[in-house]
Amino acid sequence: MRIFFVTPEASPCSRAGGLGDVSFHLPKALTAKGHQVTVLVPKYRASEEFDLKPLNGLLSEIDLSISRRTASYFQHDLPGAHSIILIGCDDFYDRPGIYGNEFGDYDDNAERFIFFSKAAFAAIGRLADPTVDVVVHSHDWPTGLVPMLIKTGGAWPGPRRRPGTVFTYHNLANQGTFPYFDFAMTGLDWSHFTYQGLEFHGNLNLTKAGLLGADLITTVSHRYARETLGAEGQGLEGVLKERRRDLRSVLHGVDYGLWNPATDRNLPATYDERDLAGKAVCRRNLARLFGLADDSQPIVAMVSRLLPRKGFDLIAKAMPGLLALPSKIVFMGTGEDHFISFLREKAEANPGKVGLKLSYDPALIHQIMAGADIFLAPSRFEPCGLEQLYALKYGTVPVVRATGGLDDTVTDELARPGVGTGYKFNEYTPEALLATLGKAISDFNYADSWRALMLRSMQEDYSWERAASAYEEIYAQALAAAGEDKEAR
Numbered sequence: 120m121r122i123f124f125v126t127p128e129a130s131p132c133s134r135a136g137g138l139g140d141v142s143f144h145l146p147k148a149l150t151a152k153g154h155q156v157t158v159l160v161p162k163y164r165a166s167e168e169f170d171l172k173p174l175n176g177l178l179s180e181i182d183l184s185i186s187r188r189t190a191s192y193f194q195h196d197l198p199g200a201h202s203i204i205l206i207g208c209d210d211f212y213d214r215p216g217i218y219g220n221e222f223g224d225y226d227d228n229a230e231r232f233i234f235f236s237k238a239a240f241a242a243i244g245r246l247a248d249p250t251v252d253v254v255v256h257s258h259d260w261p262t263g264l265v266p267m268l269i270k271t272g273g274a275w276p277g278p279r280r281r282p283g284t285v286f287t288y289h290n291l292a293n294q295g296t297f298p299y300f301d302f303a304m305t306g307l308d309w310s311h312f313t314y315q316g317l318e319f320h321g322n323l324n325l326t327k328a329g330l331l332g333a334d335l336i337t338t339v340s341h342r343y344a345r346e347t348l349g350a351e352g353q354g355l356e357g358v359l360k361e362r363r364r365d366l367r368s369v370l371h372g373v374d375y376g377l378w379n380p381a382t383d384r385n386l387p388a389t390y391d392e393r394d395l396a397g398k399a400v401c402r403r404n405l406a407r408l409f410g411l412a413d414d415s416q417p418i419v420a421m422v423s424r425l426l427p428r429k430g431f432d433l434i435a436k437a438m439p440g441l442l443a444l445p446s447k448i449v450f451m452g453t454g455e456d457h458f459i460s461f462l463r464e465k466a467e468a469n470p471g472k473v474g475l476k477l478s479y480d481p482a483l484i485h486q487i488m489a490g491a492d493i494f495l496a497p498s499r500f501e502p503c504g505l506e507q508l509y510a511l512k513y514g515t516v517p518v519v520r521a522t523g524g525l526d527d528t529v530t531d532e533l534a535r536p537g538v539g540t541g542y543k544f545n546e547y548t549p550e551a552l553l554a555t556l557g558k559a560i561s562d563f564n565y566a567d568s569w570r571a572l573m574l575r576s577m578q579e580d581y582s583w584e585r586a587a588s589a590y591e592e593i594y595a596q597a598l599a600a601a602g603e604d605k606e607a608r
Contacts (some may be wrong), residue, residue: 120594121251122149123282124158124201125239127232127261132166132195132203135217137371137505138258138289141335144374146201147515148587157246159239161212161231162193162205167197171205176444178204181241185304186210186230189302190238206238229297229323232305234260240268245284253282254594260295262286263329265307270332271307284335285590287325290502291353292428295325313499319354330358334591338365339503340524344368351500365600367593370524371503372583373512378485380513380577385485388515392577395570398489398514405490408483409474411447417563418447419556420491422484422506425454425462430497430520436462437549442469444553446560448495449474451487490515493559497544497552501525507541508581514573517541518559519554528581532572533558540576 128135129142146156162171173245178192191207219225225271247253256264302312302323312318317328330336336359338344343351346365348359359366372386374543376382381391382396387404388529390397406413409483431454434441442465445474449463450473459477466475488494494510496519503524507517511528519525521543530538533555544555563569 120154120591120598121248121253121273122146122154122156123239123243123253123255124156124245125236125243125255125259125262125265126158126160127183127235128211129158129160129203131197132169132205133160133217137503140505141289141371142258144372144583145586145590146468147197148372148583150201151584152587152591155251156201157395158201158203158243160205161204161217161235162191162207163212163217164600165212166195166205170501174204175315177281178242178245181238183234183237183241185234185237188234190234190241190561192242198318199254199546204242206235208234208238211235228261229295229301229325230304232295232325233301236262236268237306238263240265247282249280252598253280254285254597255282256285256287256590256594257329257333258287259289259594260293260324260329263295263325263327263332265332266334267305267307267311267328267332271311281601283335283594283599283601284333285335285337285593285597286329287337287339288329288347289339290446291326291347291351291355294319294327294353295356297323297325299323300482316449324355327355327358330355330362333365335367336362336363336414337369337590337593339368340370340527341368342521342526343502343523346500346523367486369586369589369593370510370527370581371505372586373505373581374510375512375582378488378509378512380489383485384490385482387486387488390489395514395573399409401486401489402492403490405449406447408486409449409476410470410553411449411474416446417492417560418449418490419493419495419518419560420451420487421495422451422487423496424451425450425452425458427455428499429454431455431458433497433499433547433549433552437552438465440553441551441556442472444557444560446476446493447472449476449487449491451476451478451480451483453477453479484509488515491515492563493518493556495556496520496525497547498522498525499547504528504591508579511540511576511579511581514577516572516576518556519543520547521545532562538575539573540579541570541572 155595388397388400
């Protein structure tokens with residue numbers, strides 16, 4: 120297939136969160152399966168450090184009706200993988216951040232990403248080959264307009280055969296909701312601005328555009344798909360229920376070439392299921408890095424953005440109980456100021472017991488995953504999550520709240536003794552968190568059963584190859600749906 124990924128961020132050129140990683144690893148895995156994959160992403164200021172080649176001929180500059188601006192196109196090739204087309208417009212993208220700066224989201228985000236969507240739409244129309252099956256896979260609200268532009272078809276610049284379209288929502292907490300007058304920039308007829316279309320409580324909703332325009336919809340875990348049909352739908356549950364037959368779920372994957380304790384160059388010692396001796400070396404290294412007392416108590420770790428949805432309001436309430444447990448705990452991340460102040464105060468008041476790093480350090484994340492004994496993820500909601508997948512591979516037993524992808528990827532040892540890969544709790548309360556974490560800490564003292572639990576977790580397979588195979592089936596279904604749509608017209 121000829122697959123076009125349309126995404127607001129894509130590693131290595133741009134990254135604000137997990138979507139940037141997905142937009143690198145999934146195209147790479149699909150390319151390895153023989154497909155021709157091109158990723159389209161805005162050309163942000165941070166992209167300038169990469170080898171970018173201006174595109175001439177079929178694509179050079181395209182004038183768009185929006186804002187009287189012109190889109191320019193550049194290419195960055197990844198050896199042995201896919202190619203990236205970066206869409207430039209300095210007025211929109213030559214800025215410090217992707218979505219905003221230290222003062223918040225950019226005021227013109229509707230204009231920025233409607234422009235990007237229309238520029239990507241135009242490029243795909245010129246690059247699509249009428250003799251090859253073409254799929255367009257869009258991600259999150261900044262690209263929600265793309266499948267709607269393709270579906271409406273009035274200005275589709277490509278070959279007669281319409282592409283199959285897939286829209287993935289990664290987190291419905293962010294939907295791209297803007298004032299109604301921004302709808303004019305889409306170029307769509309105002310007949311689409313109704314409650315059955317892109318209107319959402321009097322405003323424009325770009326996620327809704329993707330949900331209504333795509334042939335198939337996907338999200339990032341089975342549990343999150345079910346949750347978004349209810350309260351986690353954030354107001355779009357009605358649309359999702361109407362399109363339930365077209366909703367699929369595919370878990371994220373892990374690049375085990377990067378995340379493997381047997382080969383990880385970030386670690387002071389490597390290890391695998393046959394020989395765990397290196398994990399003890401990594402544990403001592405972690406204690407040193409965070410100033411922890413090096414004793415027999417287990418080390419619990421949280422690597423996360425410091426946000427309420429990641430469970431830090433719960434951590435704050437549970438902190439007296441956490442400090443009373445026979446364990447050490449380390450935190451790493453950046454986020455809201457009040458959580459930063461709170462954790463800093465607790466770390467200063469409890470040296471040797473609480474460790475804190477207020478940063479995002481990729482190498483240190485590897486060292487935490489290898490050196491900790493328990494990984495804690497008490498999220499209020501978690502569409503998929505990647506950190507618990509890393510923890511499993513590194514034999515760092517996860518303790519998670521049973522929500523979204525955390526529920527899908529961890530088998531509960533409390534419910535299935537001798538089969539589990541971690542521990543889960545359901546209620547979003549300090550009591551539930553402390554009871555479950557306390558049980559894990561208690562079980563840590565039984566060396567043989569704990570070792571068996573670690574080995575089970577390390578043998579789990581969440582490779583991107585598995586995710587790519589699932590998407591191959593979804594793309595085929597999207598192409599079939601696109602053909603049926605053409606016949607209906």
